[in-house]
Amino acid sequence: MDKIFAYISQNQDSYIKRLAEVVAIPSVSGDAKHRQDVVRMGEWLVQEMTRLNVSTKIHHPGKQVLDGVELDLPPVVLGTYGTDPAKRTVLVYGHYDVQPALKSDGWTHDPFTLVEDEQGRLFGRGSTDDKAPIISWLWVIEAHQKLNIDLPVNIKMCFEGMEESGSEGLDDIIYKEAKDYFATVDCVCISDNYWLGTKKPCVTYGLRGISYFTLEISGPGRDLHSGVFGGTVHEPMTDLVYLMSKLVSPNGKILIPGIYDEVAPVTDDEHKLYTDLDFSVKDIHQAIDATNTIHENKQDILMHRWRFPTLSLHGIEGAFYGAGAKTVIPAKVIGKFSIRSVPNQKPETIKALVTSFIQQEFAKLNSKNKITITELSAGPAWVADVKHYNFRAASKAIETVFGITPDYTREGGSIPVTLTFQEALGKNVLLLPMGRADDGAHSINEKIDRSNYIEGIKLLTSYLHEISHAQ
Incomplete structure (x- = not known):
């Protein structure tokens, strides 16, 4: 050597x-x-x-x-x-x-x-x-x-x-x-x-594991002027933002019913594995260049990083994002989000729960827009x-x-x-x-x-x- x-x-x-x-x-x-x-x-x-x-x-x-x-x-x-x-x-x-x-x-x-x-x-x-x-x-x-x-x-x-x-x-x-x-x-x-x-x-x-989804909302045949058509059409962006807000809370809790059902409970022996790990809250603060962690102790931080499922919102395709003001109503927008899964959770179950929940929430809007939910990738x-x-x-x-x-x-x-x-x-x-x-x-x-x-x-x-x- x-x-x-x-x-x-x-x-x-x-x-x-x-x-x-x-x-x-x-x-x-x-x-x-x-x-x-x-x-x-x-x-x-x-x-x-x-x-x-x-x-x-x-x-x-x-x-x-x-x-x-x-x-x-x-x-x-x-x-x-x-x-x-x-x-x-x-x-x-x-x-x-x-x-x-x-x-x-x-x-x-x-x-x-x-x-x-x-x-x-x-x-x-x-x-x-x-x-x-x-x-x-x-x-x-x-x-x-x-x-x-x-x-x-x-x-x-x-x-x-x-x-x-x-x-x-x-x-x-x-x-x-x-x-x-x-x-x-x-x-x-x-x-x-x-x-x-x-x-x-x-x-x-x-x-x-990971299950990555796109949520597409489409309505008008083309982008519209908000001064001319605002308040007269169902706007895809409004529907999308509403639906994405229903997926996860600001404290990281997934709001989709049944998503936690397959997660195994944490045992006393498993809790002990987190005691002596060389990690501190300061380490994650340095890694993210900020102090806005949801949890205040290393065990809770690591449990939610490793042991529990999470849902993250990643972006919106089709929306205006450049500098300045543009009063456009997008004809179609695509929201992107993923769920990080843990042992016992099955990708096919996650897909079924996500699809059913979003369709139910969309139906409550009585919107005339069209919705398409796509699972881009999934792995256990x-x-x-x-x-x-x-x-x-x-x-x-x-x-x-x-x-x-x-x-x-x-x-x-x-x-x-x-x-x-x-x-x-x-x-x-x-x-x-x-x-x-x-x-x-x-x-x-x-x-x-x-x-x-x-x-x-x-x-x-x-x-x-x-x-x-x-x-």
């Missing part, structure tokens, strides 16, 4: 240069204009994997209609490094697509140009979610090759370009390859989440067995690199593929985060600290070595 760790430290500027290359590729999967950029990012990975003698297999999941345009879905890139039957085989997953980002959103610089500040923070869209983690697996292989050190495990890779847009097509590929390409896999590792705070590493054993929650050797190996690796025993955490975000891997392959799945809680994934000024990136490469290295002999 000392020899490999020294090599990684000596080559950190090279790793940051390569990170800058991939951040510069605006691989925004949810924007049709950037579809070729997503494909280009996948091609970059294939090129690097080929350079490192990783054999690749490319899956083309099919097509989708996005922004009114039919597009090919980005390729799912599978890779194999090592086929020794005497070694364990670890499947690593990551995604190469990113969330949208514009400088006008509030970024302090171009979001697709990697910038390092005097504190060693590397700013750029996708820097922590998920480009630094995904390319770090390649640098682990490269370090072993350069030092002529045998990698003690076989590695299977699964890298996709649609995670930020529902992972369309991926589940079918995983189930199709479960008894073929993935047949030799012993365990799964995903590095696509974050530490609980900013100082102490963790391993993650649970994630919430996931929980893993923390007693598996996969978790023991990750914990030992953290102790080796950081000199500290990690926290065991759940997380509020959603990576639906975790449960797919667990169910399709019948293998233990682990989340091993590289970034910190304040990295700002999905937000403006997303970053990863230089130290987290470089020490993260060492962590993935140590993890693979620990896996080779963990019991």
